[in-house]
Amino acid sequence: NAGVTQTPKFQVLKTGQSMTLQCAQDMNHNSMYWYRQDPGMGLRLIYYSASEGTTDKGEVPNGYNVSRLNKREFSLRLESAAPSQTSVYFCASSAVKVRGLAFYEQYFGPGTRLTVT
Amino acid sequence: SQQGEEDPQALSIQEGENATMNCSYKTSINNLQWYRQNSGRGLVHLILIRSNEREKHSGRLRVTLDTSKKSSSLLITASRAADTASYFCATDHSIQGAQKLVFGQGTRLTINP
Numbered sequence: 001n002a003g004v005t006q007t008p009k010f011q012v013l014k015t016g017q018s019m020t021l022q023c024a025q026d027m028n029h030n031s032m033y034w035y036r037q038d039p040g041m042g043l044r045l046i047y048y049s050a051s052e053g054t055t056d057k058g059e060v061p062n063g064y065n066v067s068r069l070n071k072r073e074f075s076l077r078l079e080s081a082a083p084s085q086t087s088v089y090f091c092a093s094s095a096v097k098v099r100g101l102a103f104y105e106q107y108f109g110p111g112t113r114l115t116v117t
Numbered sequence: 118s119q120q121g122e123e124d125p126q127a128l129s130i131q132e133g134e135n136a137t138m139n140c141s142y143k144t145s146i147n148n149l150q151w152y153r154q155n156s157g158r159g160l161v162h163l164i165l166i167r168s169n170e171r172e173k174h175s176g177r178l179r180v181t182l183d184t185s186k187k188s189s190s191l192l193i194t195a196s197r198a199a200d201t202a203s204y205f206c207a208t209d210h211s212i213q214g215a216q217k218l219v220f221g222q223g224t225r226l227t228i229n230p
Contacts (some may be wrong), residue, residue, distance in 0.1 A: 004159075031215040042205055042220035043160070050215035058217070090159055094216050103148045103167065103209065104216055108159035 001026050004109035006091050012115045013081040021076040021112050023091030030096035032074035033058075033106065034066060036087040043090060049074055051096055081116045088113050121208055121221040129227040136193040138224040140206030141186075147209045149182055150218065151191050154203045163191075163204075196228045 004025045013019055025032065030051045035043040045058030047066040055066050063085060065077045074093075078085060092106040121142040130136055140149070148167045152160040166173045166182045166189070173180045179192040193200055203225045207218040 033215070033217075035220075040222070042222045043218075044220075045217060048215050048217060056215070092160075096214060096216075103165060105150060105162035105165055106160075106216065106218060108161070110159045111157075 003027065004091055004093055004107050006089075006109035006112050008112060009110070010113050012117065013078075014117055015082060017081050018077065018079050019081065019114075020078075021089055021091075021114075022073070023075065023109060024073045025091075025093040025107070026072065027093060027107065028071070029093035029107070030071070031094045032068065033092040033094075034064070034074070034076045035090045035092065036060065036085075037090060037111075038087050046076065046089075078114075081114075083116045086114060086116045121206055121219060123204075123206055123221040123224050125224060126222070127225045127227070129229060130196060132196060132198055132228050132230050134196055136196050136200070136226055136228075138191045138204055138206075138226070140189045140191070140221050142189075142206075142208045142219075142221075143187065144210060145184070147211065149180075149189050150207045150209065151178075151180060151189075152205045152207060152220075154205065154223070156202070160205065193226075196226075198228050198230050200226060201228045202226060 007022045033048045034046040049055045049068040052071045089112045091109040094106045095104040150165045151163045177194045203223045205223045206221045
């Protein structure tokens, strides 16, 4: 099992360019997440998908869009990149929580380091 | 923001010593999790403690949770150079569905040989 994979590993964009970050998981998880991590900071949630066919905004969604393509794949799109979006982006997945039952950890990909000039 | 706070922000100790990191949060939680991040890598889950638990152990890790003070601590005993990493607490405030975590800013731990 590869776990959570992300592509690309590194990307440099010019202001105004667009790109899509890809994420896939092979653990049959229902829930998937996109985070950003800025230097010296914890992770902040951009968007998440509780299950296939649903997506919701997290703490910092402005400037991003997502697509839950199928159960395995969850992509993050920057339509018009800005220098403020320079960051490391992490995708994660977890089992979905059913009320009153077990809690689960999240599994993270290796990250995409994005620089916007 | 519900984001938790961790202290210290950085900790440097000698190999073999114990390392303690603290996490505080603002609103009630369902569980609290600790993650480790090696430089340039993704986060790896270490331990999860539920809101009705007070202490949990996993190998050299000991986590405590005090919901009345809204705080948690992570103790790493008999530290090793390989424990050098950043450690993050994450609080789960959700009831069902996607498990949305709120991460602290992390403690950067350096173990000196």
